[in-house]
Amino acid sequence: ETGVTQSPTHLIKTRGQQVTLRCSSQSGHNTVSWYQQALGQGPQFIFQYYREEENGRGNFPPRFSGLQFPNYSSELNVNALELDDSALYLCASSQGQGETQYFGPGTRLLVL
Amino acid sequence: LAKTTQPISMDSYEGQEVNITCSHNNIATNDYITWYQQFPSQGPRFIIQGYKTKVTNEVASLFIPADRKSSTLSLPRVSLSDTAVYYCLVGPFSSGNTGKLIFGQGTTLQVKP
Numbered sequence: 001e002t003g004v005t006q007s008p009t010h011l012i013k014t015r016g017q018q019v020t021l022r023c024s025s026q027s028g029h030n031t032v033s034w035y036q037q038a039l040g041q042g043p044q045f046i047f048q049y050y051r052e053e054e055n056g057r058g059n060f061p062p063r064f065s066g067l068q069f070p071n072y073s074s075e076l077n078v079n080a081l082e083l084d085d086s087a088l089y090l091c092a093s094s095q096g097q098g099e100t101q102y103f104g105p106g107t108r109l110l111v112l
Numbered sequence: 113l114a115k116t117t118q119p120i121s122m123d124s125y126e127g128q129e130v131n132i133t134c135s136h137n138n139i140a141t142n143d144y145i146t147w148y149q150q151f152p153s154q155g156p157r158f159i160i161q162g163y164k165t166k167v168t169n170e171v172a173s174l175f176i177p178a179d180r181k182s183s184t185l186s187l188p189r190v191s192l193s194d195t196a197v198y199y200c201l202v203g204p205f206s207s208g209n210t211g212k213l214i215f216g217q218g219t220t221l222q223v224k225p
Contacts, residue, residue, distance in 0.1 A: 002157075045212045045214070048212065100161060102158055103156045
């Protein structure tokens with residue numbers, strides 16, 4: 001176990017709704033990265049948070065946003081959900097921006 | 113980040129040693145090589161990381177030749193529970209760099225009884 005936790009484990013939403021996913025980083029880690037993994041594909045980088053600030057972003061629209069809190073936990077928010085947003089959302093924490101990342105179990109989101 | 117190429121799939125039998133090779137011809141001087149294992153509907157699990165020569169831990173070994181243009185993950189005596197997708201990544205894993213991991217398709221390893 002990595003010590004990275006995510007909630008909820010599963011979620012079903014309808015198109016147009018908004019969703020918030022949560023991640024608690026491993027003790028001693030100040031950096032959290034979020035990834036989207038569609039079925040049969042490798043994870044795709046969404047963005048990274050380092051000490052409460054966004055530090056790098058992948059090719060995702062602005063309706064994907066995030067936050068990092070003083071305890072280094074993080075949230076991923078997705079507005080105006082689309083069917084293609086159905087995926088496994090992964091959170092990874094690390095000791096620094098470029099350090100080895102340890103992943104949580106993921107949140108499975110289904111958009112109907 | 114350097115692009116990696118690895119076989120889409122591999123088959124093996126229980127008790128055999130499995131070697132998965134990854135090509136990364138454009139690896140940069142400050143790039144490290146990292147391997148992750150992923151089971152269905154779970155997050156990737158860190159296996160091993162190295163820069164050059166050989167690295168060994170309790171799970172696997174990583175062999176990196178002098179030119180660093182490829183690397184080989186070696187899994188000794190695999191079991192059915194080693195059936196998973198294995199990802200090879202290269203990147204500047206050092207402080208000050210955005211830790212954007214670029215995952216390819218990975219190698220699906222099927223271990224048979």
